[in-house]
Amino acid sequence: MGKQATKKVCVTGGAGYLGSSLVKKLLDNGYSVHATLRNLEDKTKVGLLKSLPGADSKLVLFQADIYNPDEFKHAIEGCEFVFHVATPQQTSATTQTSQEIIEGAISGVRSIAESCIQSPSVKRLIYTASVMAASPVTTDCGKLNFESNVNESCWTPLDITSSHGLEYMMTYTISKTLAEKEALRYNDNPNCKLEVVSLPCGLVGGETLLSHVPLSVQVMFSSLIGNSATFKGFQLMEEILGSVPIIHIEDVCDTHIFCIEKPSMRGRFICAAASPTIREVATYFRQNYPQYEISEEFMGEEKKAISCDNSKLVKMGFEYKYNMKNILDDSVNCGRRLGAVFINE
Template sequence: MEEKSSTICVTGGAGYLGASLVKKLLQKGHTVRATLRNLDDHSKVGLLKSFPKANTNLRLFKADIYNPDEFDPTIQGCDFVFHVATPLQHSTQSSQYKNTTEAAVAALESIMRSCIRSGTVKRLIYTGTVVAASPLKEEEDGSGFKDSIDESCWTPLNLPIQYYGSQFFKDYVYSKTMSEKEVLKYTHRENNKVEVVSLCCGLVGGDTILSYIPASLSCLMSQPLNGPISYQNLESLQGILGKVPVIHINDVCEAHVFCMEQSSLQGRFFCASDFLTTKEIADYFCRHHPEIPIAEEFVGKHGSAVRWGSTKLNDLGFKYSYDAKLILEDSVQCLRRMGAFK
């Protein structure tokens, strides 16, 4: 296990996961270099600079996925790189890339080249997502699920649009699936001394240190929030995965750090502590929080019989601290604190 202080790059350092990860790494005594798209965003910069040890152990860099060469100065001299940033909306001002997939893959290639060129980066840890890991049977054009979901599963990219629910969700699935496949190619390249880990995370819930409700938490809580767009994304997630994998923000941060601290690690790992249907999520709120009304159109669906079959992280010794009840309860309390429930 790596126990010494390291210099670590975190791309997308002001996002839901990125900010929490930066805070945790600083708490552990590491030196952190975090990238943001805009260093003039005083709310995001102020948040990061407010963390304990930030005044001595944190440096902020401007870097944008749509300008991938900007990441290079941040990476040079680092021991580990967490690539958390991902484009959610296509920059219509971009003449170089036609969509988020092209931009995300180009940034990944540039970041990987920087890691190799640095001579110091030991491991790149890519934050993936289970939307890239559908157990749908591709040969049946998505007409059925495999018995279980594990690291061998990849989302078919020939699914009809109804599986995605919206063009936004479809673009996100494409972008994350193609990006993860690209980063994992480096695990097979000869003479590549940089280890590559892809951590496929479930839908993240729990608390947030941000001043707004992040998209992941909004999606998980779309039923008690009665949010039609977020709920459509939640049902689309169940539609391609059979059920919804969930994980607490604290567990997903710990899993990232765990993957960094291993003496040697490479490959694809799934990260989720529970596997729920949207009906089970809604039932929890109806049972434990009847004071929060859920409209009929958001009561959820039963999903499929697909099982969670991934044990790779657990086999290495990683242990989750939050089950579904704690994830959903912390999410409720977080949104209550933020005034989301009247």
């Protein structure tokens, strides 16, 4: 613990999949945490966070909604580092239009960055971005061409369309692209002392603290169980990125913490441990889980993967601990434990 024991950090969206694991790891590492969630009356979410080891003395919860972004101010005050993990999304419960979600994501980032600037204790803002914002495609008469690998210079074109429908995923992609650009814009102002780091993460798999299987973990094993609804998410990623960049939840949390342990750091850093094609994932499942019969429609096309260049963070000294096998196996185990993948021995 040592010096870190005195550091106070804020996590927006602390009760989500990534947020709850990050809060746990921060507490385990001795940090004091201000976590936000939308509803402090939600007993399940509050109960989960309050039950984490160290929460009694080191965790304070705040209520804040991205559609009222000033609410984050109180949680940010007095912190040295702010992780902006929360993102507005389209779900069955959302009343916002696509445009409102996109605008909400951007104004949420802006307002959180402004609160960071106004709070003299805040050194750095770490934005949890998505690799969906880093597509290397160019569009030519509606056809997608891959110009390079996925790397930090790639920005998903805003006119991108998908043959897989999934309007909510396209809204998500555009909102993540514009919100990340908005966050990084603060680094362009030489008079602004706030450092901004954005971490475009691949699809996240592995275990969860939540009592349900997170959507990204469901997408990860979608071909194994033949779920065409979640498999579409996989197909969309491959269509837009040329492969499916993936990362383990433990590595995601470690990349985030790595970014606050550097004395100084700013900029964009891709976070993905592997970038297989759908076919490579399905082939792994066929070889290692022969009790499940994966039908051809879930096998994906035979093609060369567009690689995802993760070297920028590695050159800074970050080491990935989980490879494709660990990510896929831990996702399947999570699904089995929570009853979403039936044990079919």
